[in-house]
Amino acid sequence: MLQSFRSKLKIYLMSDKYNPKVIEKKWQSFWDNEKIFESKADPNREKYYILEMFPYPSGKIHMGHVRNYTLGDVIARYKRAQGLNVMHPMGWDAFGLPAENAAKENNISPKDWTYENISTMKSQLKQMGLSLDWSRELATCDEKYYHQQQKLFLNFFRKKLIYKKESLVNWDPVENTVLANEQVIDGKGWRSGADIEQKKLSQWFFKITDYAENLLTSLDKLEKWPEKVKTMQKNWIGKSIGCEITFNILSNDAKLKTSKLQIFTTRPDTIFGATFCALSPFHPLVDEILEINPKIGNELSQLRAQKINEESISKNEKIGINTNIFIEHPLIKDKKLPVYIANFILMDYGSGAIYGCPAHDQRDLDFANKYNLDIIQVIDPKSQETFDGVNAITDDGVLINSDFINGLTVFDAKKVIIDKLAELKVGEQKINYRLRDWGISRQRYWGCPIPIMYREDGEVIEVPEDQLPIKLPSDIDLSIPGNPLDNHPTWKYTKCPKTGMNAIRETDTLDTFVDSAWYFLRFCSPDSNDAFNEDESKYWMPVDQYVGGVEHAILHLLYARFFTKALEKKSFDEPFESLFTQGMVCHQTYQNKSGNWVYPDDIKEENRKIIQISTDEEVFEGPMESMSKSKKNVIDPETIIKSFGADAARWFMLSDSPPEKDINWSESGIQGSWKICQKIWTLINVNKEYLSSNHCNEDLDLSDQAKELMYLSNRCLNAVTNGIEKFQMNVAIAKIFEFVNGLSKFRVHKKNDEVALCSALKILIRIIEPMVPHLAEECWSITGASGSIISEPWPEVNQSYLEKNDVIVVIQINGKRRAEINVEKDVTEEDVYEKIKNIKNISDAISKRNIVKSIYVPNKILNIVLN
RNA sequence: GCGGAUAUGGUGGAAUUGGUAGACACGCUGGUUUUAGGUACCAGUGAGGCAACUCAUGGGGGGUUCGAGUCCCUCUAUCCGCACCA
Known part of the structure; x- marks a missing residue:
């Protein structure tokens, strides 16, 4: 029997191989064509809104994105399998300073740069096999989006939630511009090197302090938020x-x-x-x-x-x-x-x-x-x-x-x-x-224009809604120091709509945190002529699960909470029901003798030394740090997907480290992930013949061996279900390893074994789908099933298989483990004593000394205390 | 400085919540294969012993308990946050 299995395996491996390149593309286009992940509000179905923090389109996705979106995707796919109406949208946090910097360096408009990045990153996200509803895609730099944001601004303005006051900024006297904190290095401007001054400027503020008490007290309602984040917000509000x-x-x-x-x-x-x-x-x-x-x-x-x-x-x-x-x-x-x-x-x-x-x-x-x-x-x-x-x-x-x-x-x-x-x-x-009002003025170009004008008689006037959106001009000159909108020859000159008097537009733009303070709401009705549609948002909001980096623990999340509370006509008070903050992706750093950082794909090991390939010089291991371009310890997800496939990359992101902790990227780790994908694929192929439906009749009496397999599969199903529910993906992955190892050892001897094997394999395919969806789909099609694994419901744990008749009871003497015995479930203390009579070291110990006390926990432990 | 968190093998980590510590993975060692090699498979991997077994161990120290990785006290170390990056 064993021999025949082996030869079968060998023949099989010679003929065909797990090929993620082919199967991943195949299933991605299937999902796209069938519009599987598009969501519609349906009052008859329970909804589940899962959201990951949308990315800044910086150029390419990085491993941090891979981890964040894989985590969210596991939840999305799992909840879908549970029968919920899942919405899992994606968009772009597309305004911001880097676009202006890139524009200056590469002589490309911030808009073109941004949209090119969006297009690249979108195709990269698609390659990851994420179950995203792209029909709701939005970009905050899109006129349609910032049009609604300008309306919200005016709404808040009328509610007296926005005001202007003098406030300090980092002022670069050479570049004539305001700098962000990160652009000030040791008190000097990052480009000019000039001494930075603290300058007073008149700027716009959101009156978030009006909500300080509310933001503080309702933290207690957020039971599914990490305590850490709540503490940080509490301290922040101070x-x-x-x-x-x-x-x-x-x-x-x-x-x-x-x-x-x-x-x-x-x-x-x-x-x-x-x-x-x-x-x-x-x-x-x-x-x-x-x-x-x-x-x-x-x-x-x-x-x-x-x-x-x-x-x-x-x-x-x-x-x-x-x-x-x-x-x-x-x-x-x-x-x-x-x-x-x-x-x-x-x-x-x-x-x-x-x-x-x-x-x-x-x-x-x-x-x-x-x-x-x-x-x-x-x-x-x-x-x-x-x-x-x-x-x-x-x-x-x-x-x-x-x-x-x-x-x-x-x-x-x-x-x-x-x-x-x-x-x-x-x-x-x-x-x-301690909380201060939120300063939202930015003296920059690539942001949402503020719909306000200053009339020549000194009045501050709202731009009427029918004149919105105030669009950003495309013909700007970023080479002139200072605020590009202010420098523009014509853009800021306008007339008061009521009086016809001359007026000057506000040339500050909005902080990009404003853009991200309500995007989750826009996803509910991305095409609405209002900022959000009441009915749609009533159905979808709040976000059931929000996943993102802990670096947003305070500002973004606090601003989003403030916006949600300040909005009108909504049925919810808090935006995010449950929050999960994932850890970073780290990688070994390498430095050469002169202290310069070296890329990990530029090194090789030779005679226990690490050598830089391009220079043939020896390099040394630096500290393990979160991937960053400056330390060159980056791994490009696209390269990984090309050589190992998206499923292996996803698997790696979920295995080993708990999601809330940092994960260390390693070559051996990704290879291990690839191996398990290969192993599962082989397992299914080799056992193809048992997977047809007529093998899967569970009513048969099962052999002991088959019962053991049913125990294993139900225990694994139970553990994976719990693991995903509790965000312990690493534990879920470990249990799948156990299951796969058990399955690989299992051999069919009798007819009844086939039944158990078929059932176990089908459970395996179903429960790996949230983690490695392409592989699961491919395996599912190998079973001969038509359609997608995604429409298969999540299996129920069959409790009867989980209950075993035999249990192991550990025998301790004075609290130290001395033996273990296999007994029937729920046996009495006397029975256990009867059984251990024959165990030499135990009976010796008992006969030499007196039993002072005996503690018996049924089905678990017997502790004999001797004097 | 203030605030918060964490500490388990060579490494990442697990433990049904007070009941067999080290699951699972990586790495390492030895072996098997009509294996070129990366691969696949088997065995081992805290220490001692051929073995039955014994001893040790959870950052350090102390305590509660029949029993502590888990609860309490204390010391130490490390990491994170502290208002214009997103």
């Missing part, structure tokens, strides 16, 4: 309950004398420890101080040039300017606090001014020590630590040196102080959010 205190300014200057200073603090309990006050360099009061005291101008511009964020605040040296102005302590008569301008105060947080209590805040303490300011300890910490003058005490404790709040706890003291300040009408409790 709700804190504190106190706003108004201080009188003491100055000889008439104007300043009458001004007041607002300070926000979360620690009003430390007010008796306050010894100074610090203003943000951008605080409005600073401008007034500068007028009176122009001498500080130099120092001030230095402070203003510094990049301030929370990280730099806690790390950098604290620097301040003494203004020689004082404020009056509200609770201590005649106490004056010096006012400094300091580099560690954020204008955007609280009121841009603080009072410093050095003993209980590290930043304040560092500052006080540097400028020899008073330090007063006002809290006696629970932890008993004594104040050393270098480390601030931030622990909870009891108030000291604090007049009428002495002896109170921090918690109680806060309340008493707030009440007292309120009574004196100089302070009140205030809730403050």
Whole structure:
């Protein structure tokens, strides 16, 4: 029997081979032609909306996309098999800075560059065999899309959710342009090398802070979001309950004398420890101080040039300017606090001014020590630590040196102080959010134009809806420094539709995060004349499963949530029911002697050395890092698909590493994936004769061997189902390996074996389809079935095969494993003792000592405790 | 600095949630084949032993328990985020 199987295998392998190139193309065109993945709203069917974060069309897909879209596709195909009405759309996050950069470098228009990339990447995605509904495809740079976005903008504008204010940008004085943070390297412009200034510009903002509380509290409703992401958003919103205190300014200057200073603090309990006050360099009061005291101008511009964020605040040296102005302590008569301008105060947080209590805040303490300011300890910490003058005490404790709040706890003291300040009408409790309004102005060309114009009489006018969309001009000159729309000779000049007065268009464009804040909604009705169709979105929304990179944990997801909440006429409050954030794709890096990075396909191994092929020089392994062009540790998915096929690439992406963790790409890994595809294909071909339907009658009595196979297949089916449901694709893959290994060893001896084999193989084909769809389709056609495996329902686990009569009970002595026995299910403790009598090492141990205790967990374990 | 997470063989990782640690894969070692080679197949892969068996082990230390990778305390290390890249 064995011999005949072997010869059959050999003959088979000689004649034909697994050829992904042919079968993948074949099934891709089948799916396309039959429009298998196009979805329609159907109120009689339960829907499932699965979405992966749409890509930026940068040129080619990369391994990160392969991983992201494979994961989503497994879910999409699995849910389809479960009988749900699945929508799985794809589009393009097509506006953005790289298109402008590429345009400058290659002398091609951003639009042409973008659409060429889209076309390339679309064909690459198709080669991956993704079950995408391309009939809903959209690109955010498409006029049809940004037309609707401009309408949404006006809608929000009318709802007073959009306003203009002065705000700081990174300004490159040589290029005359605003830079993104990533374009500022060590304080210098990435192209010009010029020192970057912080410049104030009037810019548009979304009032996302109106929704701060809502965005925070409804996080609790998002049960299927990773805790990590929710924590990040919570911290980002940064709700804190504190106190706003108004201080009188003491100055000889008439104007300043009458001004007041607002300070926000979360620690009003430390007010008796306050010894100074610090203003943000951008605080409005600073401008007034500068007028009176122009001498500080130099120092001030230095402070203003510094990049301030929370990280730099806690790390950098604290620097301040003494203004020689004082404020009056509200609770201590005649106490004056010096006012400094300091580099560690954020204008955007609280009121841009603080009072410093050095003993209980590290930043304040560092500052006080540097400028020899008073330090007063006002809290006696629970932890008993004594104040050393270098480390601030931030622990909870009891108030000291604090007049009428002495002896109170921090918690109680806060309340008493707030009440007292309120009574004196100089302070009140205030809730403050770290979340700032969303700045949406970009001084760039390749983005959605803002439908606003400025009339010559100073009025800000909406562009009427019937004049939308405001289209981007195609004849732009990107070589001139500055904002291309502003530079355009004619584009910005227009007339007020009501009065006929001259007007100038807004030349800023929208942040691309606006584009992605509602695209999931547009997919529900991509051709609607409104931003979204009420009925369609009511059926499809919310997105049941959203899959993407954790790098979008805060901004994109928060903005999308904000948009969803701010929209009108919708039946949902949150956009994404369930969120999954996948890990990155990493690869070994290689460096030569001079430290230059080397491409992995430019190396070979020779005599245990790694040699660069092109130069014949020795290279060395660097760290394992996420694939990036700069480190040259990239593998092109297209090359992989060409040599191993999409199914092998998909398999690799799902195997080994859990989806939420980083995966390390390796040559041996992809080869292993190819091997298993080959193995499954061979397995099906070799057993072709058993796969016709008349073999698959399950009513027959099965032999023990066949029952074992049925146990194996049902256990695997169960594990794969659970694995996919729980996003543990790596576990599902491991179980399929087990199943395939078991199947390869199985030989048909009797008629009944054929039945089990047929059933097991059909289960195998069905459950691999979400992972390796082309292979599954091909195998399915080999069975002689007509049509597509996709229309086959997901099999039900047959519980009766999962229940075994025999179980293994482990025998422990003092908690250490000493033996295991095979017994019938649910036997009693006595029966187990009876059985282990004959096991020498156990009976020896028992006879030598006394049994103190015996713990028996039926069907699992017997632990005998000896003295 | 603040906030969050993680730690299991040579490697990626698994473990029905307190009950046989190391499933599965990669790598490595030996072998088989009318195998040119990549391939396929078989066996081994914590240590000791021919073997029955014994011992060790989950970043370090401590605790709870009949029993701990899993629960508690503590120390250490690493990774991620901290507002104009998408």
